Amino acid sequence: xxxxxxxxxxxxxxxxxxxxxxxxxxxxxxxxxxxxxxxxxxxxxxxxxxxxxxxxxxxxxxxxxxxxxxxxxxxxxxxxxxxxxxxxxxxxxxxxxxxxxxxxxxxxxxxxxxxxxxxxxxxxxxxxxxxxxxxxxxxxxxxxxxxxxxxxxxxxxxxxxxxxxxxxxxxxxxxxxxxxxxxxxxxxxxxxxxxxxxxxxxxxxxxxxxxxxxxxxxxxxxxxxxxxxxxxxxxxxxxxxxxxxxxxxxxxxxxxxxxxxxxxxxxxxxxxxxxxxxxxxxxxxxxxxxxx
Amino acid sequence: xxxxxxxxxxxxxxxxxxxxxxxxxxxxxxxxxxxxxxxxxxxxxxxxxxxxxxxxxxxxxxxxxxxxxxxxxxxxxxxxxxxxxxxxxxxxxxxxxxxxxxxxxxxxxxxxxxxxxxxxxxxxxxxxxxxxxxxxxxxxxxxxxxxxxxxxxxxxxxxxxxxxxxxxxxxxxxxxxxxxxxxxxxxxxxxxxxxxxxxxxxxxxxxxxxxxxxxxxxxxxxxxxxxxxxxxxxxxxxxxxxxxxxxxxxxxxxxxxxxxxxxxxxxxxxxxxxxxxxxxxxxxxxxxxxxxxxxxxxxxxxxxxxxxxxxxxxxxxxxxxxxxxxxxxxxxxxxxxxxxxxxxxxxxxxxxxxxxxxxxxxxxxxxxxxxxxxxxxxxxxxxxxxxxxxxxxxx
Numbered sequence: 001x002x003x004x005x006x007x008x009x010x011x012x013x014x015x016x017x018x019x020x021x022x023x024x025x026x027x028x029x030x031x032x033x034x035x036x037x038x039x040x041x042x043x044x045x046x047x048x049x050x051x052x053x054x055x056x057x058x059x060x061x062x063x064x065x066x067x068x069x070x071x072x073x074x075x076x077x078x079x080x081x082x083x084x085x086x087x088x089x090x091x092x093x094x095x096x097x098x099x100x101x102x103x104x105x106x107x108x109x110x111x112x113x114x115x116x117x118x119x120x121x122x123x124x125x126x127x128x129x130x131x132x133x134x135x136x137x138x139x140x141x142x143x144x145x146x147x148x149x150x151x152x153x154x155x156x157x158x159x160x161x162x163x164x165x166x167x168x169x170x171x172x173x174x175x176x177x178x179x180x181x182x183x184x185x186x187x188x189x190x191x192x193x194x195x196x197x198x199x200x201x202x203x204x205x206x207x208x209x210x211x212x213x214x215x216x217x218x219x220x221x222x223x224x225x226x227x228x229x230x231x232x233x234x235x236x237x238x239x240x241x242x243x244x245x246x247x248x249x250x251x252x253x254x255x256x257x258x259x260x261x262x263x264x265x266x267x268x269x270x271x272x273x274x275x276x277x278x279x280x281x282x283x284x285x286x287x288x289x290x291x292x
Numbered sequence: 293x294x295x296x297x298x299x300x301x302x303x304x305x306x307x308x309x310x311x312x313x314x315x316x317x318x319x320x321x322x323x324x325x326x327x328x329x330x331x332x333x334x335x336x337x338x339x340x341x342x343x344x345x346x347x348x349x350x351x352x353x354x355x356x357x358x359x360x361x362x363x364x365x366x367x368x369x370x371x372x373x374x375x376x377x378x379x380x381x382x383x384x385x386x387x388x389x390x391x392x393x394x395x396x397x398x399x400x401x402x403x404x405x406x407x408x409x410x411x412x413x414x415x416x417x418x419x420x421x422x423x424x425x426x427x428x429x430x431x432x433x434x435x436x437x438x439x440x441x442x443x444x445x446x447x448x449x450x451x452x453x454x455x456x457x458x459x460x461x462x463x464x465x466x467x468x469x470x471x472x473x474x475x476x477x478x479x480x481x482x483x484x485x486x487x488x489x490x491x492x493x494x495x496x497x498x499x500x501x502x503x504x505x506x507x508x509x510x511x512x513x514x515x516x517x518x519x520x521x522x523x524x525x526x527x528x529x530x531x532x533x534x535x536x537x538x539x540x541x542x543x544x545x546x547x548x549x550x551x552x553x554x555x556x557x558x559x560x561x562x563x564x565x566x567x568x569x570x571x572x573x574x575x576x577x578x579x580x581x582x583x584x585x586x587x588x589x590x591x592x593x594x595x596x597x598x599x600x601x602x603x604x605x606x607x608x609x610x611x612x613x614x615x616x617x618x619x620x621x622x623x624x625x626x627x628x629x630x631x632x633x634x635x636x637x638x639x640x641x642x643x644x645x646x647x648x649x650x651x652x653x654x655x656x657x658x659x660x661x662x663x664x665x666x667x668x669x670x671x672x673x674x675x676x677x678x679x680x681x682x683x684x685x686x687x
Contacts, residue, residue, distance in 0.1 A: 033492045037358060050506050053497035058490040060361050061499035062354060062384050069351035073314060073358025073366075074490060076342035080313030080364050087492060105354065108347035 006032060006056035013046040016215025018179035018205030018222060019094070019121045020046070025182060026119055026203075029189035030088045032057060035078075037071040039093030039102060040064040042128045042207075043121060065102035067091040068109035068118060075114045084115065088193050092119040095136035096126045098202075099162040110169040110198045117192050117199045120162065123207040131210040135160035138230070139278060140271050141261050143210075148264035153271050158278060166200040167236055173199040175235040179206065180222025184233060184245065191235075204231045212260025224255040229279035232286045246290040249283055252276045294470050299430040299462040300325030302469045303369075303395055306434045308339045309477040310393075310441055313364030316344040316355035320374040321407045322459035323397040327369055349374040353381035353392075360390040361498055363489030365441070368392070371459055372399035372413045379417060385452050386421025386514065388499060391444035391484075392452040393437065394422075398561070398612075399459040400648040408649020409459040411561060412613040415589070415621040421514050423453040423521060424590040425543070426560045430467040433457040435538060438472060442481050442528050449521055450487065451514065456589075458562040460649070472536060480535050518591040525588060544593035546585040547600050549575055553582035555664055556601060556637075558626055559610040560586045563645075563652050567610075570657040581661065586622060594629045602635040608664040611671075612646045620644055620671050639666060645674040 006027045013020035023043055027034065035058045038044045044061045047054040062070045071091035078084040091109065093102060098120040109116060125143045126132040133146040139158045142148045146155035167174050173195050177185040185203060192199040206221045208214065213221050225231035226245060230252060233245035252275045256262035265271045283289050297305070303326045307315075315334070317327040334343045342359075346352045349370050356366040370378060375396055385392050396414045400406040414424055423443060427433035433455065440453035457463060488496060502510055522544060529543040546564075549571050550556055557567050564585045574581045584600050586593075601607055611620035619627060623642035630636035643660050646652040659674050
């Protein structure tokens with residue numbers, strides 16, 4: 001790793017943490033003229049335990065759910081100081097702090113038209129507090145608060161469609177990305193920052209601890225989510241689907257079998273069929289299938 | 293220059309003089325006129341400021357937090373439920389040592405829902421780490437905002453300040469107010485230069501995780517600063533008087549006919565105007581009564597209160613708030629100020645009045661004096677309606 005990285009090594013993330021890799025890619029794509037507001041969560045905890053910090057750019061953490069509003073204040077202050085041009089403002093957080101408790105602050109930031117990139121690191125549950133379900137936990141996922149049992153096959157609801165909620169605000173750029181597709185992620189961050197106004201990128205970041213896979217399988221798991229159609233990678237520019245990553249779809253089992261959080265499903269073809277339907281719908285909706 | 297103005301308008305005008313780079317607020321009665329007037333001032337081009345219309349008080353406080361951390365002067369205002377909704381951020385702002393200034397247009401707390409004045413909202417946030425100053429009239433409310441910015445931005449302080457003014461009574465009341473001239477404001481309040489800021493030219497991290505090895509010292513530092521602020525308040529008050537020729541003494545308390553009094557009411561905010569009228573009337577009849585007005589509630593001026601009341605026989609503390617199941621918010625501090633001391637009042641009785649906008653009349657104050665006997669009372673409610681209580685509880 002480069003010693004002068006904007007996100008330095010030595011932080012306390014778990015081995016194979018998808019969020020740590022994605023966060024470094026985001027800040028390196030953004031460059032040194034960037035100010036980051038960070039929600040409470042794993043990333044905040046493992047990167048800034050006093051008296052150390054991993055961040056090489058100005059960085060602020062206030063609370064769990066308010067990075068979008070704090071970033072709004074930073075942007076307004078930069079305008080007031082006449083310094084906004086040339087400085088990127090990024091707000092970021094995990095899926096719970098973005099799509100659940102922070103959704104209102106995010107909506108306000110998008111609606112007001114601030115020139116801010118919001119990045120959601122989506123590891124599909126409250127990992128910092130011990131793998132409780134969030135609104136972005138996928139259907140049938142086993143978490144500590146949506147456990148599989150005699151009467152349950154895991155999380156009862158499908159994943160909340162936060163990118164679509166953001167799209168409904170009429171913002172100029174919405175994209176999904178994955179820690180498993182590094183160049184695609186970097187390109188999307190750079191593209192987003194080249195556009196004025198509110199932008200939203202949601203990055204799928206495997207969590208070895210919460211998803212129960214080996215640390216060295218992080219990239220394979222992330223790739224399998226995309227290749228099965230369960231985590232479609234797409235871009236919307238000015239409200240129009242402008243691109244999606246084409247795949248030759250693999251059956252969803254290829255993704256599910258890699259993770260302990262879906263172990264309870266492997267002998268349950270009925271449930272796997274429901275999850276395959278979710279993937280099939282994504283493939284259709286976002287034109288994911290490679291045209292031969 | 294003297295002008296006949298609504299309290300809220302006067303506040304908006306003085307905030308214009310203060311020139312905050314970022315203003316953010318969410319509407320709530322009775323704070324609304326302040327932020328409406330500021331929005332118009334910005335729209336008219338009279339003040340160059342980013343006015344951020346947010347979706348909640350939580351975000352209003354978060355916006356000014358982010359802007360203050362970026363190194364600009366900021367302003368917000370709220371009331372009641374709004375203050376409670378932003379409470380999490382309010383504590384956070386103090387912990388991060390950001391010199392945010394806020395107006396609290398004091399209003400009752402739900403339930404039952406009630407938009408009228410008492411002081412339950414700001415008093416409930418007494419542990420937040422904000423300096424709290426309470427205005428008696430609109431002149432003070434205006435001047436206290438200037439003092440608040442000067443205090444918050446003092447490098448020895450670097451704590452947020454809440455200027456509390458009674459909702460409707462002051463915010464919607466018309467008074468002749470001596471409005472500060474811009475050049476005097478600029479002299480009293482120089483351009484804000486932050487100690488630390490979010491700046492790519494000098495990157496730093498703010499709001500870090502402090503584990504048990506570090507957390508306590510951060511809290512201790514605020515407690516120490518609060519104590520030191522008592523003296524700084526007085527120092528700044530003197531400088532204010534030198535420039536504006538209005539004397540707020542030590543800015544901690546006001547003694548009104550306390551010398552030689554045997555009965556003294558302790559109170560805070562606009563009700564003190566009413567109390568002073570009763571004091572004048574009673575003094576004219578030869579009664580030895582007085583008022584000790586608390587101006588600064590946080591930090592609480594214990595030593596100053598002790599000095600003022602140590603030779604007074606009976607004290608009536610009049611709270612416009614309750615701490616349900618305990619002594620009322622001012623009363624508890626008065627008890628603490630004299631606990632274990634050699635001198636002090638024989639009686640410190642606690643009275644509650646004016647909740648949810650019930651008028652505190654001259655008669656209310658007379659009733660307080662009547663009930664201030666040798667028998668000490670705790671949170672004795674004045675002006676209750678017996679017929680309503682009968683309906684609720686039976687005979």
